[in-house]
Amino acid sequence: MNTEAIKDLLYKMADDALVIGHRNSEWTGIGPMLEEDLAFSSMAQDKVGHSQALYQIIHTVFGEREPDVLAFQRSEKEFKCCQLVELPIGEYDFSLIRHFLFDHAEALRYEMLTTSTLMPLAQLAKKVRGEIKYHVMHADTFLKQLANGSEESKARMQASLNYAMPYALGIFEKSAFEDTLIGEGVFGGEEKLQHLWLEKVTGIVTTAGLQMPQVDEAKIIYGGRKGFHSEYLKSLLDEMTEVTRIDPSAEW
Amino acid sequence: MQTAIKHITDTDIWVALESVKDPEIPVISVVEMGIVTKVASGESQVASGQSSRYARVTMTPTFVGCPAIGVMKKDIYDAVKKLGFEEVEVTVDMDTAWSSDRMTPEAKSKLEKFGIAPPAVMDSDLTEEMLDKVRCPHCHSTDTTLRSAFGSTLCRAIRFCFSCKQGFEQFKPL
Known part of the structure; x- marks a missing residue:
């Protein structure tokens, strides 16, 4: 198997999960209502757990450093997350829309990975897809409710959807290893995933009564997968690693 | 001591694990929760012809990010170690995926x-x-x-x- 190709896939998935997990956790204590505070905090815990499991595979199977080191001691340039997950939490409507767009991609990605030829990844995927179902269900419920709430809630959801779409399409930025991963049966590829995702997301958005933004004309925000990030990642990492940097070798 | 240890079976390990509770639900053991997936014990040869008794326990997380895993792992280790094994190893893996049906x-x-x-x-x-x-x-x-x-x-x-x-x-x- 092509080690570089697989590590690239694992890093981007792990980094996505860690960074969105960190963003989700920023709602802890300030959610618009108690249930939503809990929801975003719980999803944060799940995502960080998923990232840890992915870093663990990178560590055990490919001999890279420990999960904590990979999470807290890599530079911004080494991160492979898409820019969608880096964006600040913004208003609640944006966080919900991002959660909706990201988690549907995540759910489908793990579904595809349940048949991966990389055994530990297939096992993790089978496990994680059950957890992500709850995330997706949560996103769908709130999307439907707010799209059919007041005029303001509908307008906000639509505006956030329009804003987030070019970033969301950046989730599917192809790596140099697409053909290898597909050929070796590790992962079905970003193109296939994007196709499945668009179909799924369009259906839910339209049923909820929102307008699906024009995808063909979108100026897609790529770069994250190759280490080119938004201005927000650096400050997020600085904050996230603040304590570790005081004493990186400390035992917890 | 040595003779007593020789009689410890896998069943004894399972019984000992019944005393280890899920820290988030203190009335249910890790066995009833379906968290323990495998138990094995045996004897391994150490230097100078002596042997040492080992026990290996495999567990699987309920939710991947469950923060109680570390505590359960330690509690399982302690409970099995108390039986008298020289070597106890507790591994967390997902070879068996946990489901609430377990x-x-x-x-x-x-x-x-x-x-x-x-x-x-x-x-x-x-x-x-x-x-x-x-x-x-x-x-x-x-x-x-x-x-x-x-x-x-x-x-x-x-x-x-x-x-x-x-x-x-x-x-x-x-």
Whole structure:
């Protein structure tokens, strides 16, 4: 198997999960209502757990450093997350829309990975897809409710959807290893995933009564997968690693 | 001591593990939860012809990000070590994926007595119906509703009972 190709896939998935997990956790204590505070905090815990499991595979199977080191001691340039997950939490409507767009991609990605030829990844995927179902269900419920709430809630959801779409399409930025991963049966590829995702997301958005933004004309925000990030990642990492940097070798 | 140790079997390990409780649900053991997937013990040769008794326990996480895994791992280690093994190894892996269907019927009934509605059987993928008709652990009415799929721990949801007008927790089907 092509080690570089697989590590690239694992890093981007792990980094996505860690960074969105960190963003989700920023709602802890300030959610618009108690249930939503809990929801975003719980999803944060799940995502960080998923990232840890992915870093663990990178560590055990490919001999890279420990999960904590990979999470807290890599530079911004080494991160492979898409820019969608880096964006600040913004208003609640944006966080919900991002959660909706990201988690549907995540759910489908793990579904595809349940048949991966990389055994530990297939096992993790089978496990994680059950957890992500709850995330997706949560996103769908709130999307439907707010799209059919007041005029303001509908307008906000639509505006956030329009804003987030070019970033969301950046989730599917192809790596140099697409053909290898597909050929070796590790992962079905970003193109296939994007196709499945668009179909799924369009259906839910339209049923909820929102307008699906024009995808063909979108100026897609790529770069994250190759280490080119938004201005927000650096400050997020600085904050996230603040304590570790005081004493990186400390035992917890 | 040496002769006594020789009689310890895998069954003794399983029995010892019954005393290790899930720290988030202190009435249910890690065995009843279905968290322990494998137990093995034996003798390995060490230097100068001496042998040493070892025990290996494999466990699988309920939710991947469950923060109680570390505590359970340590509690399992301590409980097995007490039996007299020289070497105890506790491994966490996902070779066997945990599902709420791994919980024993006893665990589910203890869970309900503890005040948490047990998870519905997951014979298929999760559906909204599985989160629909859940019995209230206090008054046993099924006239209840899901308030939030996320609760005080990763494995619990928050529900409300229209009959006794109380909130309660449900262990999520997974």
